[in-house]
Amino acid sequence: xxxxxxxxxxxxxxxxxxxxxxxxxxxxxxxxxxxxxxxxxxxxxxxxxxxxxxxxxxxxxxxxxxxxxxxxxxxxxxxxxxxxxxxxxxxxxxxxxxxxxxxxxxxxxxxxxxxxx
Amino acid sequence: xxxxxxxxxxxxxxxxxxxxxxxxxxxxxxxxxxxxxxxxxxxxxxxxxxxxxxxxxxxxxxxxxxxxxxxxxxxxxxxxxxxxxxxxxxxxxxxxxxxxxxxxxxxxxxx
Numbered sequence: 001x002x003x004x005x006x007x008x009x010x011x012x013x014x015x016x017x018x019x020x021x022x023x024x025x026x027x028x029x030x031x032x033x034x035x036x037x038x039x040x041x042x043x044x045x046x047x048x049x050x051x052x053x054x055x056x057x058x059x060x061x062x063x064x065x066x067x068x069x070x071x072x073x074x075x076x077x078x079x080x081x082x083x084x085x086x087x088x089x090x091x092x093x094x095x096x097x098x099x100x101x102x103x104x105x106x107x108x109x110x111x112x113x114x115x116x117x
Numbered sequence: 118x119x120x121x122x123x124x125x126x127x128x129x130x131x132x133x134x135x136x137x138x139x140x141x142x143x144x145x146x147x148x149x150x151x152x153x154x155x156x157x158x159x160x161x162x163x164x165x166x167x168x169x170x171x172x173x174x175x176x177x178x179x180x181x182x183x184x185x186x187x188x189x190x191x192x193x194x195x196x197x198x199x200x201x202x203x204x205x206x207x208x209x210x211x212x213x214x215x216x217x218x219x220x221x222x223x224x225x226x227x228x
Binding site: 035037044045046047050057059061095097101102103104105106107108109110 | 149151153159160161162163166176206208210212215216217218219220221222
C-alpha cells in the first residue's frame with residue numbers, strides 16, 4: 001500500500017523557516033517525480049513545487065520561487081521542502097504527492113503550516 | 118499556461134446523477150486533466166485522468182459510478198447513483214511543461 005506521511009508543520013513567525021518532510025513507502029520512491037501542493041484555509045489547491053525522480057530537476061511556483069527549496073533523499077525515501085522567509089500567505093496545509101503519468105496520484109494526509117506572530 | 122475554471126458549487130439528490138465541469142482556457146483545449154476528490158477534512162484522492170478524446174483512466178478502487186467525458190475545452194466528471202459519501206470538493210488538475218495548475222474546485226452537496 002502506498003503511504004506518504006508529511007511532517008514538520010507548525011506555527012512559525014513571519015520571516016521564519018520550516019522544513020517539511022514526506023516519508024514514502026509502498027512504491028519505488030526513486031522511480032517517481034514528486035510534488036508539493038498546498039491548500040490555504042477554505043481555499044482550493046495550489047501547486048508549490050516539484051522534483052524529478054533523480055532530484056536533478058526542480059520546479060517552483062512563482063509565489064515561492066527564491067524562498068522555498070525542494071529536495072529528496074532516495075536512500076531514505078523522503079521528500080523535503082525547505083521554506084524560508086515565510087509570509088502569512090504561506091499559511092496552508094501542505095500535501096506531498098507522487099506524480100504518475102504526469103498527474104498527482106497518491107497524496108499524503110498533509111501537514112499544517114501557520115505563519116503568524 | 119493553462120487556466121482551469123470550475124463552478125464553485127453543485128448539488129444533486131441522493132441516488133441521482135450529477136455532471137461536474139472543468140473548462141480549459143483558450144488555446145489549451147487538447148490538454149489532459151485529472152480529477153481529484155476531497156472529502157471534508159481529508160486529503161485529496163485521485164479519481165481519474167481524462168483525455169480530450171474522452172478516454173479516461175480511473176484510480177484503484179474508484180467506483181464504477183464515477184466516469185469522465187470531454188467536449189472541446191470542457192472536461193466532465195459524472196457521478197451516478199449519488200451516495201452521501203460523494204459529498205466532497207472536486208478538483209481538476211492539469212500540467213504544462215514544468216508547472217501544474219488546479220481549478221478552484223467544486224463543492225458538491227448531496228441533498
